Amino acid sequence: MMRKIMKVGPTTLVVSLPSNWAKQFKLKKGNELMLDIQGNSLRVSALGAVEPKEAVLDLRGHDHLLHLLISNLYKVGYKKITISFIPEKTIWHRYRKITHLDLIKSLVDHLTGMDIDEMRKTRQGSIIILKERAQLSSEEFSHAFNKLFFHLSNQAEQVSMHFKGRPVSREEVRMMERLINQASDFCLRILNTQGYHDYMKTAIVFSLVTKLEEIGDEYFNLFLYADQKKVRLDERQIALLLSINQQIKDIYLLVNKFSDGAYDAFSERIVKHFAQFEEIAEKNITKEQLRCCFFIYSILQKCRDLLETSLAINHEKFSP
Incomplete structure (x- = not known):
């Protein structure tokens, strides 16, 4: 996509935003955008308008993947992870037995920037919600x-x-x-x-x-x-x-x-x-x-x- 540079005033250069992109993120006059200089490229992000990435995990049948699933969703950049699990159920992790709940707590301890936001009981077990507490830089x-x-x-x-x-x-x-x-x-x-x-x-x-x-x-x-x-x-x-x-x-x-x-x-x-x-x-x-x-x-x-x-x-x- 090509855009022509316009000049406003004696020194300010301006480029228009694609209308479809602006509509998608409901941008209007006064909104702030994040600009990131990357060599000869300029990355423009509508951070305030983007919906947080969310994931939903049901670990009741895939508990052997618990550690890998949570850590990889974190690394990919998900901002909210909702996990269904059975608190008292034990699994083997790193040569020792540990409950679902203790393993999740242990994982959250080293997920920098994420906290346990909510935990509640359900008929089938429990739900715990992890949320990003601060925007990454x-x-x-x-x-x-x-x-x-x-x-x-x-x-x-x-x-x-x-x-x-x-x-x-x-x-x-x-x-x-x-x-x-x-x-x-x-x-x-x-x-x-x-x-x-x-x-x-x-x-x-x-x-x-x-x-x-x-x-x-x-x-x-x-x-x-x-x-x-x-x-x-x-x-x-x-x-x-x-x-x-x-x-x-x-x-x-x-x-x-x-x-x-x-x-x-x-x-x-x-x-x-x-x-x-x-x-x-x-x-x-x-x-x-x-x-x-x-x-x-x-x-x-x-x-x-x-x-x-x-x-x-x-x-x-x-x-x-």
């Missing part, structure tokens, strides 16, 4: 993104120290994993509803956030398996894990302060880590240690993927 992304890196780095340190003889409890590691999920889910919600401030990088940053959350899952699963099976890693395996932990901090620097030298150094360390892993895997290790090595290998692979992502995010560095 793309300016909040940077803070949440930094928190994601911070929590992931802490989790990596936490798990590594556990193997070095400074044990941590499951609840401590579980809490750190929740903080990682909270930060990553909030980042994805902002990206899905507001986009990234540099619109050309939205998909790339989305991939980066998702990959960081997946690395957190691997650390969490590594800890749970080792704690359950009472696995001890040898010195070589611990040294490799500690070295990989440093890569998370290096990725943060690459994303925010990219340089050819830092990229080359990171690439060399990745190659070295894969070689170290091959040596460890070929040694005489226990079945349980080998399983732990699979988690470490997955973390290493995802760090390598993020190396490519750091290039894409800093693509303008290679412009003539």
